[in-house]
Amino acid sequence: MINWFKIKLQYILPKHLVSRLVGKLASAEAGGLTTALIKLFIKQFNVDMSEAKFPEPDHYRTFNEFFTRELKEGLRPICEDPNQLAMSVDGTVSQLGDIDFDTIFQAKGHNYSLTTLLGGNPDIAAPFQGGKFATIYLSPKDYHRIHMPMDGVLTDMIYVPGELFSVNPLTTQNVPGLFARNERVVCIFESNHGKFAIVLVGATIVASIETVWAGTVTPPPGQNVQHWRYPKDSENTITLAKGEEMGLFKLGSTIVACFEPEMVEFNGQSSGDTTRLGEIFATLKD
Known part of the structure; x- marks a missing residue:
């Protein structure tokens, strides 16, 4: 009750x-x-x-x-093998696995649309259909800065307006389509091995979502999807290295990482596992 x-x-x-x-x-x-x-x-x-x-x-x-406190320098060493992706955050695995064409598993009895999660544009979502996803929950006690799992060139940032439900495990198990209905910031990167997306999902009392290249993205919240495109080959290209900070939450939330098909294999994590920034997250496929 x-x-x-x-x-x-x-x-x-x-x-x-x-x-x-x-x-x-x-x-x-x-x-x-x-x-x-x-x-x-x-x-x-x-x-x-x-x-x-x-x-x-x-x-x-x-x-x-x-x-948004920083950690002591060197406390979270970033895995060095270029074929291994680094965990982006301290947190807990909510779910991870295959994207079933355009469907992502949220919790027992609840799925949501990849296309909706990424802002509703089928062209943005298409490269990730049939790929891999990982949802990581950041609890109030966790470190709340988000780092790059691998080297990447930023191509798109999309602000998606929405609700601000809590993203704790209880809500995840009971609110349909939670991560595709909450306010969020979608970041799309290209790498030498394919595209990947990191989605910063807002939540109740999350005061702000920021990225290192744009500063505060929300608030102000806005009522419409906003899409920024970034050049891939110019002096203004935004390139971030594996382990480099890419954004932060002011008060806690969740990230959803998405990868193209046949790009990565996860490192044996499962729902409920504790994650630590820099540890091995996934391995690139040959």
């Missing part, structure tokens, strides 16, 4: 309004109050501050600075 109520409440609450208000509070420099909130959060979610570049709570002027 309690879980049923938690799900139904999400349909009723003004999720965008709540999320933006929380975002305002998280960006406020409130001195001792900010420090007290950070300490409470650390205790509540058992955050391991020994991994942080700056472990003292009073170092952070705002809650957002704390939430």
Whole structure:
């Protein structure tokens, strides 16, 4: 009954309004109050501050600075083998496996459309149909910066407006099409081995999604799909190396990574496995 109520409440609450208000509070420099909130959060979610570049709570002027904290240098070594992809985030595997033509598995009884996830353009989705996907959940205690699994050239960024349901395991198991209905930022890259996409999915009280090349993408949220294209062969080409930071969440969420068919094989992970940035994520096929 309690879980049923938690799900139904999400349909009723003004999720965008709540999320933006929380975002305002998280960006406020409130001195001792900010420090007290950070300490409470650390205790509540058992955050391991020994991994942080700056472990003292009073170092952070705002809650957002704390939430997007950097890790100590060298703490997450990036796998060096050029034939292996690096895990992009600290988190937990929600699901991963094959894309069944245009269908991605969310949870028992729930699938969603790849094309819808990537913004509704069939031409954008076509290269990934029949490929591989991995959905990784970032909990409140996790490191919230996203890094590149392999070298890539940015070709497209798409902002897709949508809901802001929670993306925790309970909601994932009960809200149909969750990741294809929440607000999200789709990043498409080309590599020497094929295309890959990293989708940054928003959620309740996620105050902001940012990329390193564009800064804050949302908010402002907007009501329409927005599509930016980037040159592949010019002085303005955006190339990011394996392990390099590509974006971040201000408050936690989920990423969905998609790969072309016959491009990669995952490294034996399964639903519920803990992930760590830089560890072996997948292996390139010959």
